Amino acid sequence: MDPQHQATCLEALRDAVGEVAATVLGGVPVAAAPAVENLDPASCHGAYLALVAQEEPIQVALLANAAGCQTLSKLLLGMDAADEDLPDADVSDAMCEVINIVAGGLKRRVSAELKVTLGLPLFVAGPLMPNQMQQVHGSALSLGDVQVVVLLLTQRENAEPISKSGVNQIAATKLAKEQSA
């Protein structure tokens, strides 16, 4: 994805998060937070959604720490922060719904420039480990008291196609050896 489209997508992503905050999250205030240089593994709970933009596989994500995911899930469900914590399955379901709506908002905002197809959301509790083909662009925001990171994962411009990547090369070499044996 070229830098201009990356910037367009990141801005659309931030706007879509703002729209979600203003509607289904009950009007929680959104503010830019200090930039995130290195993601803290403890802050890597969140929902990811894979999509295809102009035939390029990309992903969007909304990450927070575990307590932040609880708070956002409660906001989505119209609960009070002091209410009993939701079970993990409900947090996963709620966070997936949040990223689903955010991704829909992203698609709507960039559809004049980019053809986007949405995939399915996935909730992950654990650190993000992008591979060497992926580039991570992040924006830190606060949604009320919750610090979140909005991510856009794109393919590096100079990345080798997956068919030429190291893992596949090793597998192909092994297969060739087996066939010749």
Next chain:
Amino acid sequence: MSKTILVVDDSKAMRLIVRRTLRQAGFGDYEVEEAANGLEALERIGQAAPALVISDWNMPEMNGIELLKELNARKVSVRFGFVTTEGTPDMRAMADEAGALFLIAKPFTPEQFESALRPLLS
């Protein structure tokens, strides 16, 4: 007219949000039933036809547009609309063609529910 609205969505969170939005939009006097996919919805509609079906589009087992087409094939007459993440022109055209009465894109507001549903339920 039945006083039941059937909400079809694979996300429990979204079913709760639709319930809440129905209340906020002034439809709190309707009983709300839930189904997690099109197949479950078919079964419920077969048992007692609701006044309205509000369905997500993308769901496992049977998605929303498949559900609407199946209802048409079975000649089941029920008011039907979509609440979905995507509202592309293609999807709107497909929904219209199958007889959907509205397509509300997420995120939605109680006002959008009120204006889409009031003419159907009054």
